[in-house]
Amino acid sequence: MSPMSALKSLFAASSVALLLAAPACAQNTPGVLRVSAIPDEAPTELQRKFKPLGDYLAKATGLKVEFTPVTDYAASVEGLINHKLDMVWFGGFTFVQANVRSKGQVVPLVQRAEDEKFRSVFITTQPGINKLEDLRGKTLSFGSESSTSGHLMPRSFLLGAKINPDTDLKRVAFSGAHDATVAAVAGGKVDAGALNISVWEKLVESGKADPKTTRVFYTTPGYYDYNWSVHASMAPALQKKIRDAFLALDASTPQGKEILDLQRATKFVPTRAENYKAIEAAAKNAGLLK
Incomplete structure (x- = not known):
């Protein structure tokens, strides 16, 4: 089996496994913002990086923020489009996968300035x-x-x-x-x-x-990459609160510097789905996306 065929099989199998394994209580938990990230680093490192940001977002939104690691990239996609997660740190390709699978129901809120030319x-x-x-x-x-x-x-x-x-x-x-x-x-x-x-x-x-x-x-030359995305069904007012909180992070303040340093960002900027069209085209050209 080629790597590209293996990828498609892995993604489908992981998606089914997540849906079967997810507990019913994971859906629509009132007062909780359920956050995850693609597992591109060790789970302990992802937790360490997110903790100050989670505390900051909890204060900005008035919600309890819970970070839940996922086992693989496919699980992060399926978790968001099936409403088992509220916000996910995606790479450019996983955002494209989520947006395609949800028929345009995934909204990228912000990206690091560095992600414009990653x-x-x-x-x-x-x-x-x-x-x-x-x-x-x-x-x-x-x-x-x-x-x-x-x-x-x-x-x-x-x-x-x-x-x-x-x-x-x-x-x-x-x-x-x-x-x-x-x-x-x-x-x-x-x-x-x-x-x-x-x-x-x-x-x-x-x-x-x-x-x-x-x-x-x-x-490599630069390309658009990571972003924080939510499902389009999230209330617009909450989307705005989250986006505004990210945009307000300032490296000149102790809290802002700690969070931005952990995220390896100088600042966060707004983003949009159109920024990822080149990645979608590259994925189709490589046979990784139909």
Whole structure:
């Protein structure tokens, strides 16, 4: 089975599993804002990053804010469109998937300023790999199959360089998360990997990745990526409260700086569904979206 066929099967299976497993009490809980995020990092890291933001949003909305990790990208999509989650941090591709599956019923509220020109990086430990074309016959790890910055856009740029990952590489793997991709490359499990530039920079800054041994050999052009999305059925007044709260975050205040630093953002800006048309086109071109 090709990676693209496997992705479609995985997404469908995960969606069914989520629907079967979700408890009835998860729906429409009064006074609670149920929030989640695509699992592009370890669950403990996602929880740590969200805690101050959750407290801030609780005060801004008057609601109890609950963060619920999901097992995979598909679960974040299904959770929002089936009203088991109220707000989700999506990557560009997962937003497109949710919007298509819901027939336009997903509303992107805000994105980081950085998400207007987001980038992916390709990393390696091998001295003979210095450009995308050098990946022919090598092994490569993407992140999750549904990741924008860890799969879709890197695949798109590879195809643009006349390299088909499914036929021109020796083996393609999926690590499941950006930090896991770095570990796979650093540990010699694969020759190279593709991931989100923000996670790469964070791992380097924290000393969890050594750029002297594991280095970036290609950085993609910019593209729209992450956003915070809600279902269109959410009351417009609540949508406005949430959007306004994000837009009011100011790095010159202690609280604003803490939240923005954890989100690796200089500020949040409004966004719209039209911003993600290029990602939708790339997904269709790569055979990952019909």
